[in-house]
Amino acid sequence: MTEEPRPTLEAVAARAGVSRATVSRVVNGDPGVREVLAEKVRRAVDELGYVPNRAARSLVTRRHDAVAVVIAEPETRVFADPFFALQLRGISQELTAHDIQLVLLLTEGRDDHERVGRYLAGGHVDGALVFSLHLDDPLPGIIRRAGLPTVFGGRPGWPQAEEGEPGASYVDCDNRGGARDAVRHLIGLGRGRIAHITGALDQTSAVDRLDGYREALADDVDPGLIAEGDFTPAGGERAMRELLDREPELDAVFAASDLTASGALRVLRERGRRVPDDVAVVGFDDMLAVAEQTEPPLTTVRQDIEQMGRLMAGMLLRGRGGAEPAAEPAGVVLPTSLVRRASA
Secondary structure, three states: OOOOOOOOHHHHHHHHOOOHHHHHHHHOOOOOOOHHHHHHHHHHHHHHOOOOOHHHHHHHHOOOOEEEEEEOOOHHHHOOOHHHHHHHHHHHHHHHHOOOEEEEEEOOOHHHHHHHHHHHHOOOOOEEEEEOOOOOOOHHHHHHHHOOOEEEEOOOOOOOOOOOOOOOEEEEEOHHHHHHHHHHHHHHOOOOOEEEEEOOOOOHHHHHHHHHHHHHHHHHOOHHHEEEOOOOHHHHHHHHHHHHHHOOOOOEEEEOOHHHHHHHHHHHHHOOOOOOOOOEEEEEEOOHHHHOOOOOOOEEEEOOHHHHHHHHHHHHHHOOOOOOOOOOOOEEEEOOEEEOOOOO
16 A cells, blocks of 8 residues: 655645745744735645654754753652652643643763763754752753753752853742741741751752741751751651651651651651641642642642743743843742641
């Protein structure tokens, strides 16, 4: 059985009764075509089932209609943490609305950094969205050398490598303010021994949440009530055991993420501590798949994770072609809010 040839621009032009150049402009999104002609072209495209040749179009437009999403975490972490699924959903919604392909790149180690760098420098994508960076991560330098428009998820924490280099574009939430609200809520409940389980302190979100905890307590910060976690349930369990062994009289915990809080709640239950009667617990993120399923349901600080993803993608699309989105600030910081449930 002979496969029928794919419809061509010439075939679409003949069906629509317009020139090949007009079809090309409509297919490539050029707004300078009269609507009556554009509608004829769109109808002919639908009738013939014409599919643009992306490779040929990229030679003309110098665009690939693809964006790399780089997550600086191993796949075991990415696919186990609903935070990444929510952010990817927001990114995907925005890219799909503009007919842009998403290319997902994960990093497990230094060899992966080199692989990602080669891919980004190879002219396969129009830009990069990067998140979950750690402070010693070489990716910012690799991406800068690739010369791609880039938007970061989270406040950048690395020094600018070259004098005069413009600030990086990023989207984040008010981590410090959200942490202050969480701790002030616990203070308002009459809790006097408020512990904090941090996130991974080589990430700016964890540092900012720790700073917010300290600011809310002012001069009453006890270093013995701070234990380092890593944004995972296992990290929350480990830190909660450490805190209870060291400070058995603690009566509240602010955890740097909902997953961390879920691990802390398991340990409190194992140790016979009632929540919130004996120990009140507040998390951070408001990921419903976690916060509504813990026992008891988790009071937490809400950040709009999907919206952060959409904003990142929107900022990048407006900056495609090498130009920075000059009408927008380098950093966009979204507000947070406290969501009260049964744990505090």
